[in-house]
Amino acid sequence: MWLPDFLSVQQPRINQLRSNKVAIEENGENDLTRFSFYHVSIEEIETFQQVLKQLRLLAEEVFADTEGDNIDYGLHYKKLLHIIEDRIGFDLATNEEKEFVQQLKERFEQIDKLEIKGNIEDLKETIYFYLQATDPDDDGSHWICRNFEQLDGGVLLRNERRSEFHLALLSNEKMNVRPNDLLPWPIDQDFIESYEKMEQNPTKLVLLGKKEYKNFLRYMLFYSTYYLSAKVHLSYVENSEGEKDTFYFLLDMLGLKPTRRENEDRNIDFTRTPRDVEAVDDLIPSSAEVLQDLAICDYRYFLNQIVRTGPYFRNDIHFRYYFSNLLLERVAKRRLEIQSPFIFKVILEEEFQKLRSFFPYWLDTDFFDMKELVEYLWITNGQSLSERYLNIRKRYLVAKIEGKQEENLMDDVLALANQNWNKYTSANDRVQKKLIRFKNTSALHEDDVDPLLCNYCNVKDLCLNFYKRGKYDE
Numbered sequence: 001m002w003l004p005d006f007l008s009v010q011q012p013r014i015n016q017l018r019s020n021k022v023a024i025e026e027n028g029e030n031d032l033t034r035f036s037f038y039h040v041s042i043e044e045i046e047t048f049q050q051v052l053k054q055l056r057l058l059a060e061e062v063f064a065d066t067e068g069d070n071i072d073y074g075l076h077y078k079k080l081l082h083i084i085e086d087r088i089g090f091d092l093a094t095n096e097e098k099e100f101v102q103q104l105k106e107r108f109e110q111i112d113k114l115e116i117k118g119n120i121e122d123l124k125e126t127i128y129f130y131l132q133a134t135d136p137d138d139d140g141s142h143w144i145c146r147n148f149e150q151l152d153g154g155v156l157l158r159n160e161r162r163s164e165f166h167l168a169l170l171s172n173e174k175m176n177v178r179p180n181d182l183l184p185w186p187i188d189q190d191f192i193e194s195y196e197k198m199e200q201n202p203t204k205l206v207l208l209g210k211k212e213y214k215n216f217l218r219y220m221l222f223y224s225t226y227y228l229s230a231k232v233h234l235s236y237v238e239n240s241e242g243e244k245d246t247f248y249f250l251l252d253m254l255g256l257k258p259t260r261r262e263n264e265d266r267n268i269d270f271t272r273t274p275r276d277v278e279a280v281d282d283l284i285p286s287s288a289e290v291l292q293d294l295a296i297c298d299y300r301y302f303l304n305q306i307v308r309t310g311p312y313f314r315n316d317i318h319f320r321y322y323f324s325n326l327l328l329e330r331v332a333k334r335r336l337e338i339q340s341p342f343i344f345k346v347i348l349e350e351e352f353q354k355l356r357s358f359f360p361y362w363l364d365t366d367f368f369d370m371k372e373l374v375e376y377l378w379i380t381n382g383q384s385l386s387e388r389y390l391n392i393r394k395r396y397l398v399a400k401i402e403g404k405q406e407e408n409l410m411d412d413v414l415a416l417a418n419q420n421w422n423k424y425t426s427a428n429d430r431v432q433k434k435l436i437r438f439k440n441t442s443a444l445h446e447d448d449v450d451p452l453l454c455n456y457c458n459v460k461d462l463c464l465n466f467y468k469r470g471k472y473d474e
Contacts, residue, residue, distance in 0.1 A: 036312055062076065070118075071123055081105060148216070148217055151223065155227045155228055167224065172245065174240075174245070221248075235258070295412040295430065296412070297457070303459040314458070323355065324374050326355060327351060396456060397456045398410070402452075404450075409453050416428065
């Protein structure tokens with residue numbers, strides 16, 4: 001689809017978003033702001049509308065006078081340069097942006113010679129080509145070799161370019177590499193050696209090459225250090241993949257003694273500095289709802305209450321849970337009117353239609369499962385649905401997550417909401433210990449959070465600790 005046409009199609013959706021946002025604010029529908037697309041201000045939507053408008057005008061100008069897919073590349077590039085130079089506020093541009101524009105001008109300096117026409121897909125390829133093109137007066141790439149296999153290039157070009165070479169990873173473990181380290185899993189040396197008709201199979205040569213690779217590395221180390229006329233740096237990584245490596249024994253025999261490289265990172269003081277106690281106190285949660293976040297996970301509390309402007313959902317599956325919980329709450333508020341299953345169906349449909357008006361681009365099939373879930377929850381819980389229970393479902397999508405020991409992983413949250421007075425004291429004690437720890441150290445701790453809880457977490461896609469522990473549920 002042509003860009004101006006695409007932007008024109010999107011404009012009604014942005015207008016609808018703004019209208020819905022206005023209705024949400026006027027009617028006090030604050031719960032709807034927990035959907036990510038409504039977790040924006042009207043001013044932000046209007047700014048985005050202006051950006052789309054300007055983008056559409058620029059697209060119309062750039063692609064004006066084009067006949068379908070018949071685009072004059074030379075004329076197109078001239079228009080681009082004109083926009084970059086005259087239409088973009090150059091006075092407000094940073095030095096890096098100005099330098100980038102200058103580089104673009106240099107890349108496109110040959111556009112007068114272009115007499116080529118083509119379609120939009122080919123145009124995208126030509127832009128990439130021009131941006132990647134090098135200066136004809138340049139004497140080559142900015143590097144000569146990137147690994148041991150290319151070191152002979154440095155020797156052959158030693159008189160044409162003055163460079164420095166850094167030969168890295170010169171440890172016994174890396175220089176005495178084993179065949180199995182070079183073969184892709186699950187292939188290994190035993191697999192190849194046991195292959196039938198080994199003598200007639202070309203894999204024999206592959207294995208022989210892998211066996212000789214350590215000798216090749218040794219040869220290239222001598223060849224480069226002997227013949228390279230430039231300055232050569234030698235180094236190795238002492239701690240690699242959890243193991244301590246040692247300097248290559250041949251270099252050690254020659255009397256070369258490695259020294260620790262000092263860099264900027266080593267000059268950073270990682271010790272804890274005194275902090276303003278009042279500033280830390282401002283981060284301590286004061287409401288029961290925020291305490292519930294902390295009861296589940298330090299990271300969830302930090303990302304929701306400090307980094308972000310309150311909790312909201314951005315995942316399609318979470319959208320469906322949350323919509324169902326909003327619908328359930330609205331039906332529960334009219335429980336006194338529900339005297340029969342028929343009346344329940346009528347009220348459910350009325351509240352559903354009110355909510356659905358805020359989601360005009362969702363399909364009918366998207367709502368089917370959500371309504372069924374509300375019917376099930378009402379049939380199984382019905383009149384016992386309390387306001388606190390419904391609030392927990394809105395914040396955490398569910399109120400019960402069964403762990404490996406058949407325990408409810410949401411017990412502390414329910415206890416802090418006074419759903420279980422017997423467990424309130426122990427849950428509160430655990431949270432208070434977290435508060436004391438956070439106030440004293442200003443640090444987050446990796447408590448053993450069950451991955452089942454992470455699946456319902458609204459910051460799951462942002463939490464680096466979640467990825468680090470390998471708990472991503474495919």
